[in-house]
Amino acid sequence: MVTSSPGIGHIFPSIPTAWALRTAGHDVLVAMSGCTEKVAEAGLPVVDVSPGVDYVKLQSDFVKRNPDMALKPRERSGEESEDADFQFDNIARLFAAVSEPTVDLTVELARHWRPDVVLYTPVDGTGPLAAAAMGVPAVMHGFNVVLGAEMTSAIAARMSAHYQRYGLTSGGVEPAAILDVVPASLRRKYREQDNVWPMRYLPYNGGGVLPQWLTAPRKRPRVVVTLGSTIPVFGGVDLLRQFVRAAGEVDAEFVLALAGADLSGLGELPDNLVPVEWIPLGELLDEADAVIHHGGSGSMLTALTAGLPQYILPHGADNFVNAKLMRAHGLGEELTPGEIDAKRITELIENKAMRAAAQEVAAEMRAQDSFSTLIPKLADLAGQKA
Incomplete structure (x- = not known):
């Protein structure tokens, strides 16, 4: 099962991976909200796990309460600001709030569909929770330089009440593996304990008739x-x-x-x-x-x-x-x-x-290996209970 925070920039990097799994004979189901039609247009089955939620309004309201998170350019280049080092805590708080409406339907879907592994995007807080509820591994599908296992833990900590509702603890929630699409020359420094699987970045931006x-x-x-x-x-x-x-x-x-x-x-x-x-x-x-x-x-x-x-x-x-x-x-x-x-x-x-x-x-x-070379590793991981 693939879960994602809303936003095409979050789910699109996972589309080639999902298709690689399908063409290798594995079942794939996407659970997310916000841009489900884009996933469907990619030919993948998708379930809207928070129908009726207006994510533009949800995020706009959050930014109004936290104006330091407003998207705006600097007044001069080279200017140092909190943004320069990435607003880790603000991002964790925002996406914990964004994830909350999807929790119950995602867990319900997981209990029905019974995935062997949950593949989730870096700021999605629901995928790791659903994986924990099912006792299966959660694997992070990276899409940028700065987000690693620490963000998963930070979002989980801010969703502790939801973990508790399902008899789970939010402490120590981390991915079983991280798929990293950033080339080695630009890759962030990971912690020694992180299980990182490098893979080639394949641009996916939807289909289109080229002029x-x-x-x-x-x-x-x-x-x-x-x-x-x-x-x-x-x-x-x-x-x-x-x-x-x-x-x-x-x-x-x-x-x-x-x-x-x-x-x-x-x-x-x-x-x-x-x-x-x-x-x-x-x-x-x-x-x-x-x-x-x-x-x-x-x-x-x-x-x-x-x-x-x-x-x-x-x-x-x-x-x-x-x-x-x-x-x-x-x-x-x-x-x-x-x-x-x-x-x-x-x-x-x-x-x-x-x-x-x-x-x-x-x-x-x-020159990097594509995700298809990692499918046997993922299958092995899926055979291990989290």
Whole structure:
């Protein structure tokens, strides 16, 4: 059984893994809420375990009570803040609250379906609880650099009342194994006791009909601009106004992949800016020369897979950590929206050193084993009672 916190950026990295399991002959069922239709569109069976819950409102209300968690860019690049070291406690509190509505239906489903192992995303608090209730292993499916077993324990501690309702203790709840999709050169330092299984990151961003212009021959560079799936919903895209003005001065094509957001606040778009509704990011970046994004892990890892130089406009969560990591390895630069001008954009496109570093990491990622090589290990683990 696969469980996930709501959000396509959380569940999408698990989709190729779920399909690898199915094609190897194993049964897979996804239990989550918030974007179940995206899982169904991927061809996987999914159960909505908190129907009727408005997760946009739930998270918005949480941020109103905790304004330090609002998604917003820094006023100047290099500025140190609590975000720079990742708001661990705030994230744990938020996703404990987000997980609570899913507990009862997930445990009920697990008791009916009887999984041999629960595969859960890093900030999902319900998967480990359901696994404990069934006495089966819980395996974390990583999707970023900063989240490890410590986050599972922290969320479980904040859900202790729910553990107690099922006669369980929340103390010492940790994954039996961690699937890590980050390449070794960028991977976090794990604790000695962590059971880490490295695997190749496979971009999955849904399906889509690719427009003819995307794969047609072109005469000038192409830069993709994305703010992920969350920022356009919670913060809008007006922060890109200066970028829009600057892009019109650069001899390049810019694709605005902004999740169908309202672009009216950006003013009149120059002719070299192409807004798109939805094109899978992996396919889009395969046809690009550079990318500007918010620092989300999915965007960062997909850009690395494509071997592209990056400008990052971090807003919150792990964005600042990712920006710092890219800068430290010569793979990208952190900027504020106000720092983007025509000169900076041109430097991104022409930065040979950054491109070479990115292509080296892309080669490293291609050489990693895919999840299919780990299926026997997972099957062995599933045969062991937690």
